[in-house]
Amino acid sequence: QKEVEQDPGPLSVPEGAIVSLNCTYSNSAFQYFMWYRQYSRKGPELLMYTYSSGNKEDGRFTAQVDKSSKYISLFIRDSQPSDSATYLCALRAGNSGYALNFGKGTSLLVTP
């Protein structure tokens, strides 16, 4: 079993929809949770990070962490075609320096 599981999709939604992207993990040592957005043939861009259970909001994006269930989510409200990209969750243990454990990434397509 991989430490971080993420459904690769693809996920196709109409413009304006609410998008829910999820990852599950198995290692309780993970304490930091990040979401990266990667456009085709580009490097990943850090979208959001959090280190506690609960919600963190930034504009149209909300990151949610449930440590008890080992489940993290990224919600995108009022999705736009420009949100079409691959979204990767990345998790880090507290004592691992910078080392990240990535999910496979979910490919999202927002259609006009």
Place this chain on the structure above:
Amino acid sequence: GAVVSQHPSWVICKSGTSVKIECRSLDFQATTMFWYRQFPKQSLMLMATSNEGSKATYEQGVEKDKFLINHASLTLSTLTVTSAHPEDSSFYICSAGRQGAFSEQYFGPGTRLTVT
């Protein structure tokens, strides 16, 4: 802030030749840099971690004599793919770690390598 650049963005080379890829942190010092490889529709695979002034730490299965990593300064790391073969064709991405309240990795734009 926290901009990481890579050069070149795209390179084609012939089988058997070597290719060097540069990764620079433009507005911060990075004691730790990472090199990833990404195949189409796959996630990032960590190849190695490099710390300034010391030897890189390679992940299991990555040939250190084939993928030479040098991290000679706090803003520059290089990856040299030696004796490249078509199966080395991939998207190579570097990232730089920036210390702070939350130690973050900032990624470069990637380098697409095609070996013919």
